[in-house]
Amino acid sequence: MTGVSRTTISSIETGQFNPTAKLALTLCYALDKKFEDLFYF
Known part of the structure; x- marks a missing residue:
């Protein structure tokens, strides 16, 4: 769904x-999550 390998996700x-x-936004869309829920600074 994201077009990247399992190794990349890992x-x-x-x-x-x-x-x-x-890619970060693609992951958010694929997981139906907000950016802030998946990534932090």
Whole structure:
């Protein structure tokens, strides 16, 4: 649904990779979550 591999998702989850703004918004849409719910500064 997001067009990225499981490895990429895992890297985002563990903090090894920071997604682009486009990918971050795609993840929010795919998971039906607000940006603030998935990412923090």
